[in-house]
Amino acid sequence: MEKVANTSDSDNNGLTLESVRQSLIRQEDTIIFSLIERAKYPFNSPLYDHDSLVSPSMVESIVKDSEALQAKFGRYESPEENPFFPDSLPPLVVPPHNYPQILHPSGASININKTIWDIYFKQLLPLFVPKGDDGNYVPTAACDLQCLQALSRRIHYGKFVAEVKFIDAPEDYGQAIRAQDKDTLMKLLTFVSVEEMVKRRVAKKAMIFGQEVSLNDDDKKGKCKVDPSVVSCLYDKWVMPLTKLVEVEYLLCRLD
Template identity: 40%
Template sequence: MDAAIDLTDRSQALDLANIRAQLIRLEDTITFHLIERVQFPLNQTIYVPGGVRIPGSDLSLMDYLLREQERLQSRVRRYDSPDEHPFFPDALEEPILEPLEYPEILYANNVNLNHTIKQRYIEEILPSACPNDRVDRGASQENYGSSATCDVNVLQALSRRIHFGKFVAESKFQENPEKFVQLIKTKDKKGIDEAITNMKVELKILERIKMKAETYGSDPALAEYRNKVDADAVVSLYKNTIIPLTKVVEVEYLMQRLKGTQWE
């Protein structure tokens, strides 16, 4: 099953079955990268500006790596893609590759929740996912770079997953424009939130993510290598961060959806 969605193909990009496959696939990606990250201690210092001194920069070590990674990836046009959102927009450079032709899929919008995603990740997700016995091991700096490298992978996957809410929202809007136009015109955010919420689906996601964290986090052959990641921490990541922030993305996207259209 090929889950990679092609965003240069408009009909693919707004097909709810394709979007669902992509979101399910991203559950694996997020779980894999988080399992990689939590093999290292929390290493709190790498998130503190100045915690590791970086010449010519007052960023934290993790922010430094994330920013430089975005700069590099912007050159190969990562941020041309409508499902990618930078954490450091000011670091982006002009792509060195020829631009791709993306059809107009999403309406113009400025929704970018990366600041909140990063904050939640550092303050809530990591402390709960890195077991306590690793928190204070940190006299050694040996895994600072490895930890930050994994963080970049996790954060980019989280950002992609959460901002995919824009495609979900656009697809739902097109299914029933009358209903959404009315809610949007009356600025009824609560009504929009209710219209896009499906509690049954959300519960299914949480059940599934628990199974994934347990399965992917356990060596299938060696009992002593179980629970590489705390499954409850991954469930809580979905319950308290990914699902609610995705809905914020959907609502905020829809609030901007009528600008410049027949419905404005």
């Protein structure tokens, strides 16, 4: 009988490295459109102020309450979704959807949203929104929520990437996992040429999605709504390294 070269189709509900990469490419659109939407508003610092050490900021309350509402209707039943405030989420009010169990159970609970939250507000936001305060706090927070959820979904999708890579080469990965060797795992899962393509593609998408569209061809194109080099830098410095961190964390407990 002929040997099947790639076992991932049968083992993983049709998920392959190619299909997870296609999903990451589509998620780039969501991330870039959500950044463009957030860039409509200035920084709006009152959203992020704490009155005291104990009381939450406005954005924290809005994200927390939005997550609670979405949890009731099953958002976090999906293995692709991870909450920023996982404690005390309300129970489901709808029947659970039976998502296929693709991920290894111990890796499924990895959640690095605290890191994503800090990077988004402290480092990323000041890079692409103008300074100022226009009072549109709730629409601005709604955009922050969109950006956070899109970034979180993309970065935690590293679990699926890691799963298909493991299934495709269980011996190579198995050895490094048993040795709990993070450096070797990082080397095995890294594809520099893919990362270079991602950086170039997201810059190009930012340029195309963020341009002014006019019916008059003679109109001068204004500047992009989000600087393409900021998007490429976001992927280079944070999105891809964090995705790989999730991949390593997932693999470390893949044989538990």
